[in-house]
Amino acid sequence: MGAGTNTGSRLLFLNRCEGGCTISPGFEDSRSNHSSIVGSPRELSEWPHTDNQWDSMKRCDEELYAPFEIRVTDTDPGDEPHYEAIVAGSGSELGFPMAGGVAPFACGPIENAISFTFALLYDDMRALCNVVGQESAHAFGLDHEMQCNDPLTYLGGCPNRKFQDVDAPCGEFAARDCDCGVETQNSYQYLLEFLGEGLVPQVTIQTPEDRALLPVGFPVHAEGIDDIAVTRSELWIDDRRIETLEQEPFAFTAPRTLAPGAHTVEVRIFDDRNQYGSTAIEIEQAACESRSDCDFAHICVDGLCVLGPGNAAGIGATCSNSDSCQTKLCAVDAPGHDGVCAATCENSPDSCPSAFHCVTAQGGRRRCIPENGGSGGFCQAGGHGGRGAFWLFLVALFIGRRRCGKGDGDGE
Ligand SMILES: [Zn+2]
Incomplete structure (x- = not known):
C-alpha cells in the first residue's frame, strides 16, 4: 500500500x-x-x-x-x-x-x-x-x-x-x-x-464543527495522522496565517479582533518531509457584546473588538496611514495629512465609546471618530484597508461649513 x-x-x-x-x-x-x-x-x-x-x-x-x-x-x-x-x-x-x-x-x-x-x-x-x-x-x-x-x-x-x-x-x-x-x-x-508514496498528514478539526456559530475568541483543536511523523501545525483564517505551533497538541485560539460574520478556518499539519495536509471548515462568528468579550485594552465597538483609546494604535490615536491603526482605518482631513484612528459603526451608530461619535463617510460608510476633532480635523475619514491606497472621505465635509463631522453629517 x-x-x-x-x-x-x-x-x-x-x-x-x-x-x-x-x-x-x-x-x-x-x-x-x-x-x-x-x-x-x-x-x-x-x-x-x-x-x-x-x-x-x-x-x-x-x-x-x-x-x-x-x-x-x-x-x-x-x-x-x-x-x-x-x-x-x-x-x-x-x-x-x-x-x-x-x-x-x-x-x-x-x-x-x-x-x-x-x-x-x-x-x-x-x-x-x-x-x-x-x-x-x-x-x-x-x-x-x-x-x-x-x-x-x-x-x-x-x-x-x-x-x-x-x-x-x-x-x-x-x-x-x-x-x-x-x-x-x-x-x-x-x-x-x-x-514509496509520500503521504501527507490527514487533518481532523475536532473543534469547532463545520457551520458552527461561534463566540469571539473561539478555540480550534486539530489532530493529524501521518505514516511517519507529524511536526508543526498552522492555523489559517480567510487565507491568512494566524499562528504556528511547533508541536502537539494543536490547540489554537482565534484572534478576538476577528470581525463578526462568516470565516474560513483551515488547519495545516506538516510531516517530517515538510509537506502538509489540510482541512478547512466554514464558521460564523458572533459579534462581541461588551469589552469583557475582548482582549486587554480592547473595547467592543459595533460587534468588533478594537484597540481602545489611549493606546498607540488604538482608536483616537494619531495616524499617518491605515497601518498605524489596529483597525486599519485612519480618518484624515486630506490625503497626506495626519489623521486619527477610527472604528466602524456601520451596524449600530450608538456603539461608539464615550467622547466618540458616529459620522457618515463617502459611500455611506460610518465611522467612530473623536467628538473633539477641532475645527478642521476629522471632517474626512481615510483608510486603505491593506489593499491598495484609496481614501474615503466623509460626506460630512462641505467647504465653507462652520462645523463638520457632526452626527451623520447630512445637516445644513
Ligand atoms: Zn546527469
Missing part, C-alpha cells in the same frame, strides 16, 4: 559544504565523505550564494521529492545512513571542469551515495534545483531521458520540472537505449516503486 521496496535510509541530505568539503576516493560513503568519483582527495568550496537562495533551492527540491517517502534535509545526519547531494563549489575543483554536476550510477540505488551539483555555475535557483534533482536521482538508479519537463533531461526549455509519470525514451540530445536494459524510463513510477 504505497510503501516502496526501500529498506534503507529515506533521507536526502543537501550539503552546502560550509567551510568547504574534503572528498576522499573510495567506495561511496556519505557518512565519511568518500566517493568513487574522485581519484584523489579533492576540496570543494562552500555554497557561494545567499542563505535565502539556499532556502529557495531546498524548498524546490523538497517539492520535487514530495510525492515520495524521502525526507530532504540540510541538517547533517552524521553517522546515520543517508543519501547525500553536495551543492557547492565548481566542477574543476572536483576534476570535472565541463560538468554542472556528477553522480555515481549503478542501475539501482546506491546506499550512502554522494552526488555533486556545482553551485558556482548557477545563479538561477530553479535551474540549480533541477540539477540537484537529476544528480540525486542518478544515485537512485535513474538514467537521462528525453523528457523536457523532467529533471533527468538534458533538453532545454522547460524550467519547471518534476519527475514525470511518462514512459520516456532515454538519451541526452537524441533517443538511445536506456543504460539498464529497459526500453523507456518512467522516473515517477521508478521512484514510487523504490521510495
